[in-house]
Each structure stands twice: as C-alpha cells, then as structure tokens.
Amino acid sequence: MDCLFCKIIKREIPADIVYEDEHVLAFNDINPQAPTHILIIPKQHIATLNDIEEADLALIGRLQYTAARLAKERGFAEEGYRVVMNCNDQGGQTVYHIHMHLMGGRRFTWPAG
Numbered sequence: 001m002d003c004l005f006c007k008i009i010k011r012e013i014p015a016d017i018v019y020e021d022e023h024v025l026a027f028n029d030i031n032p033q034a035p036t037h038i039l040i041i042p043k044q045h046i047a048t049l050n051d052i053e054e055a056d057l058a059l060i061g062r063l064q065y066t067a068a069r070l071a072k073e074r075g076f077a078e079e080g081y082r083v084v085m086n087c088n089d090q091g092g093q094t095v096y097h098i099h100m101h102l103m104g105g106r107r108f109t110w111p112a113g
C-alpha cells in the first residue's frame with residue numbers, strides 16, 4: 001500500500017520515532033508547528049476518522065492516552081497542550097492514515113484559523 005505512515009511503521013522511510021508499542025507509533029512531525037509537535041498513529045492503517053469502526057474504539061483511546069503520557073513526560077501536561085485530528089480536505093488532512101497531532105511548549109489560540 002502506498003501510504004507514507006505505513007512506510008514509516010515498516011521502517012521503509014526514516015522518522016524520528018519517540019514512542020512505540022504493539023498498537024501505536026509516535027514520531028516528531030517533519031514540519032513542527034510548536035516546540036514539541038509529535039504525530040501519534042495507529043499501526044493499523046485507517047485512512048480517515050470517517051473510517052473508524054466500533055472495533056477501533058480502544059485504539060483511538062490509545063492515541064489519546066499516548067498523547068497525554070507524552071505530554072506528561074515532556075513536562076507540559078499541566079501548563080497545557082493541544083491535540084488535533086484533521087479529517088479530509090476541508091479539515092486539513094494531507095496524509096491519509098489517521099494521526100493525532102500533539103503540540104506543546106507554546107500558547108495556542110482558539111478558535112483555530
């Protein structure tokens with residue numbers, strides 16, 4: 001399958017991996033939008049948030065749980081951080097393998113642009 005993030009999982013493309021377990025991989029975003037900008041992805045290929053099925057619910061929880069753990073590890077959990085999942089074109093999705101952006105180390109505004 002021609003999926004960039006599946007290739008990162010299979011080590012066919014290099015990435016700066018910061019966390020890995022049986023279900024999840026996390027690596028630094030190549031174009032960081034914050035002092036810490038980590039992408040957290042399931043090892044299972046799911047193209048968009050619209051493709052999540054009931055059987056995947058625990059996996060989505062794992063992405064969120066991993067984000068919170070990494071935020072604690074990096075020391076910005078208490079001051080706060082942002083997690084984002086973009087869906088499809090208007091949502092700003094460019095890589096069609098679901099991923100959670102974990103961004104921390106600066107202040108974020110809301111609503112986002």
Ligand code: AMP
Nearest residue numbers: 015028029030031086092093094095096
């Ligand atoms: P999205 O726009 O939500 O689909 O996010 C895709 C993210 O993947 C962007 O923030 C890109 O900077 C990031 N990205 C693209 N290619 C790579 C790569 N090879 N390694 C790490 N991050 C990447």
Ligand code: ZN
Nearest residue numbers: 003006045097
């Ligand atoms: Zn994939």
